[in-house]
Amino acid sequence: MQQALKDLERAYTNFFSKRAAYPRFRKKGQRDSFRYPDPKQIKLDQGNDRLFLPKLGWMHYRNSRDVLGEVRNVTVSESGGKWFVSTRRRARSSSQCPVRLASMSASPVLQRSATARFSKR
Numbered sequence: 001m002q003q004a005l006k007d008l009e010r011a012y013t014n015f016f017s018k019r020a021a022y023p024r025f026r027k028k029g030q031r032d033s034f035r036y037p038d039p040k041q042i043k044l045d046q047g048n049d050r051l052f053l054p055k056l057g058w059m060h061y062r063n064s065r066d067v068l069g070e071v072r073n074v075t076v077s078e079s080g081g082k083w084f085v086s087t088r089r090r091a092r093s094s095s096q097c098p099v100r101l102a103s104m105s106a107s108p109v110l111q112r113s114a115t116a117r118f119s120k121r
Helices: 002-016 108-118
Strands: 033-036 043-045 050-053 057-063 070-079 082-090 101-106
Touching: 002 033, 050 070
Parallel strands: none
Antiparallel strands: 033 070, 043 050, 050 057, 057 101, 070 082, 082 101
């Protein structure tokens, strides 16, 4: 919720500064996503393919690639009826490539939890 308000404030600031067009609002259920910007809240257990997110708990995921370095933030998004988790990380050393996104597909546990939490039934 706080990230959504920050995004809205940034969109209006850009609009009134003549850097962008008027903000477009998203309909409920289209391009649903939310972020966890605090790395202290996120726990990643790659050995057991588990991810801990506040209010959702521990979830299993299918790892499409290893997350190297320190996790900075996590974005959970829905696409095609499936939930996906993207991580932004900080590289461990200067010899590694710069910050990149690693994509992970979440398990049905996340689908049930997020749907139960964020949809009206």
